[in-house]
Amino acid sequence: MDGPNLVRRGAAAVLAVAVCGGLSTLGPSARQVELAAAQRNGPSPPETPAPPPAPPPPDCARAKCVALTFDDGPAASTSELLDILAARRVKATFFVIGKNVAEHPDLVRRERAAGHEIADHSYTHANLGRASKKKIRSELTRTQDAIRRASGVTPTMLRPPYGSTSKRLAEVTREMGLAQVLWTVDPQDWDSRDTQDVERRVLEAAKPGYIVLMHDIHRTTVRAVPKIIDRLAAQGYEFVTVSELFGGRLTPGKEYVQRNSGEPQGLP
Numbered sequence: 001m002d003g004p005n006l007v008r009r010g011a012a013a014v015l016a017v018a019v020c021g022g023l024s025t026l027g028p029s030a031r032q033v034e035l036a037a038a039q040r041n042g043p044s045p046p047e048t049p050a051p052p053p054a055p056p057p058p059d060c061a062r063a064k065c066v067a068l069t070f071d072d073g074p075a076a077s078t079s080e081l082l083d084i085l086a087a088r089r090v091k092a093t094f095f096v097i098g099k100n101v102a103e104h105p106d107l108v109r110r111e112r113a114a115g116h117e118i119a120d121h122s123y124t125h126a127n128l129g130r131a132s133k134k135k136i137r138s139e140l141t142r143t144q145d146a147i148r149r150a151s152g153v154t155p156t157m158l159r160p161p162y163g164s165t166s167k168r169l170a171e172v173t174r175e176m177g178l179a180q181v182l183w184t185v186d187p188q189d190w191d192s193r194d195t196q197d198v199e200r201r202v203l204e205a206a207k208p209g210y211i212v213l214m215h216d217i218h219r220t221t222v223r224a225v226p227k228i229i230d231r232l233a234a235q236g237y238e239f240v241t242v243s244e245l246f247g248g249r250l251t252p253g254k255e256y257v258q259r260n261s262g263e264p265q266g267l268p
Ligand SMILES: [Zn+2]
Pocket: 001, 002, 071, 072, 121, 125, 161, 162
């Protein structure tokens, strides 16, 4: 879990918020199911379907974008979250732990098929900020391999467990093509385990361009997601993946905590 105790970063970094996929983008799963059904009935069996083409994401320089992110999975409760996101046509970003990917590859495939973004959160939830380069490379390489085996995707983002980073980690992530993604909103859901607390904390802290950190390994958090999405959508928010929040331009090795961080985005 991403406890706040290990690393106290600057206020901006501590406050990271994750954004979920936008209202604009869902729909792959239903269409995909129909397509798969049609293909099953047709004369030639299909290849494994790629995610369906998504509508273009919103322009987050103008739209009220927020990125919902979920760490530490996949776990049994991830399945319930995927149902919630699909019903609302919202895309999210999953920072997965390699050993959990190896245990639940089906859930990672489901995340991928629904159009969510999948990213690296180390293999054993290691404190990478205190690790040697050798240990960092081992943690990240094993996770990248597990995700690739499960879903065909090679992630381009890492969320260091506990938000713990270092110059060494910046160097290795730059070499490996991974941007470091932190967060702006942290409801401390790993600690409170209270659905209403999680709802309230996220709704009070969310702002355009923020990245919201939650954990899909806790059912108390998963059950907060419907109200969070519905309330933010009513306020005009659009839910995007982390890559979409930054217009697809993240630089390996750099740290990102909200839209106006990391590399200049050309905003005022
Ligand atoms: Zn974590």
